[in-house]
Amino acid sequence: MKATVVWEPSENGLSFEGEMxxxxxxxxxxxxxxxxxMESVLISVGACSSVDVVEIMRKSRQKMQGCYCELEAERAESAPRKFTKIHAHFVVQGKDINEKHLARAVQLSTEKYCSVMLMLTGNVSITTSFAVQDK
Known part of the structure; x- marks a missing residue:
């Protein structure tokens, strides 16, 4: 995997375009x-882990109609202003969703599959929670 990031010059501009x-x-x-x-990193945490949760729930034959991840992060006060805490709350929508399957999906994503979360482990306190919404 390779990428290039290019600055797009403008007055006081700090815009960049990344291309894979x-x-x-x-x-x-x-x-x-x-x-x-930093916003893109936070969104990447949610997207990466949500991919895992959806795939695991599908393999468990859960009839999901929706899934979203709400993220909340805290950053250090001074430079480098890295993340210190991230909380990811997963909401799965559907009928007869088994909470045990969802708990396991979130756990597997957090501890085994989500490469973005796993990259941050040891440097950022990451917590998770989940809920089921009947639809």
């Missing part, structure tokens, strides 16, 4: 005009 070796692109901004790099 497969041509996919992502714009990031340090001035608040788009997602910041």
């Amino acid at each position: 070796d497969n041509g996919r692109k992502l714009k990031l901004d340090g001035n608040g005009n788009g997602l910041s790099p």
Whole structure:
């Protein structure tokens, strides 16, 4: 996997475009005009772990109609302003969702499969919770 990040010059601009070796692109901004790099990391935590939860729940033959992950993070007060805590709350929507299956899916994602969470382990306190919404 390879990527290139290019600064897009402008007055006081801190906009960058990242491009993967497969041509996919992502714009990031340090001035608040788009997602910041730290915001993209937080969203990546939720997306990566949600992929795992959805796949595991499907393999468990749970009839999900929706899944979302609410994230809350705290950052250090001074530079480097890294994440100190992240909490991920998963909500799975559907009929007759087995909470034991969901608990296991969240646990497996957090401890075994989510590469983004696992990269942060040891540096960031990560906690999780979950809920089922009948639909």
